[in-house]
Amino acid sequence: MLPTPSTSHVSFDNVYEPAEDSFLLLDTLSSPSETAFLHEKFNNSSADHSEETTQNSSVPLVLEVGTGSGVVLAFVAANANAILGRKDLLTLGTDINNFACRASAKTVQTAITEAPNISSHGYFLGVVNADLTSSIRPASVDILIFNPPYVPTAELPSLSLHDDYNRISYENKTTIFERDSHLLSLSYAGGVDGMEITNKLLEQLPDILQPERGVAYILLCAQNKPNEVKERVRLWGSSWAVKTVGYSGKQAGWEKLQVIRIWKKPSLGDKCPIAGKDPSV
């Protein structure tokens, strides 16, 4: 078992506290099947790499959307060698909640500093206060991780007062209780089928992932109708693949929570299907 990063400095009054879903992501990312998959894609140590796989040697960028306490991103940053088979790694996070951004930045920074030298040279780019991947450069993300607000709710939290609630210095326009309940509701409320936020992220995925080696891990609960979600991803085309790679809490034959992996199958002939959008050309 790899160590779970410390989040003891985080105030869980307005930041999501690591729970079963967070731990399922940690377990999945460090499971034998996923580390084998990720080693194959990203490790750069094997001497037999020929010319055309030199791409493997550039540092992968891991983006976690909705970092919350930062426990997941910190885990990957501090255990890069065990998870990816390489020590170097760029880590970046986004969260809509400013308090979560601060908390997770500290969690990741601490985990990297305390990680034994053999396990990581994780390089932390920072956490930005943003809506999903809206401020991230297209085609840049190698590994995207998202534990979304997935609970079905009648409606999504209104963002009309988000600016006020999101301020670190309390300005007395609203009560602290209102502020904290607003920020916490953003961490779980998912609207219709609990999928409204996740659907937006899925829409952004093809643009944001690195076109050749990009892979995404997304957590779903049973009410999200995971099979339908996977069917929809398959409609993106034959260059995409999707698979359930972790689950927990079996109830009457149903997995309560699961993690799906969505990835680009290595293309042989057609090099870059969205070449027109690749900003690096």
Add this chain to the structure above:
Amino acid sequence: MKILTLNFLTCARKACKAEPAAFPLHPRDAELEIVEAELNTEFLRNVLPRVEWEALRVVTEELGLPSLPNVAPEPDAIFPAASTAAAATANETPANPAPTQLLQDLHHLLLETTILSGKLVCGNCGHEYAVKEGIANFLLPSHLV
């Protein structure tokens, strides 16, 4: 946030997504912080292929930091020859030759310099994103989304 972070960020407005002028975002009134770090040649070698040199050069200049060469240097110009050969087989060579000036500059720029506060300005629409205590705010008022 790091200087290198600007390599992976762009204006959050939909209308700017496809516009070349929206990248890189331009730092303004930036307050920097320097935190010393150990030189990590292996990391720098692997990160350079991911660096958009021109964007990094522009941002470095705008921050008033020592300027980078106009064109991305070849690895040989950055990494002392002995360590280049050794890196293929071993992670660390104990007897590394003295690091080049360029390597030291890149180390300082990429690993030791962070942006604490200021603004990031989109070159396409002019929108300013505030950075406070190292965290950039990319949330847009609803009429701009």
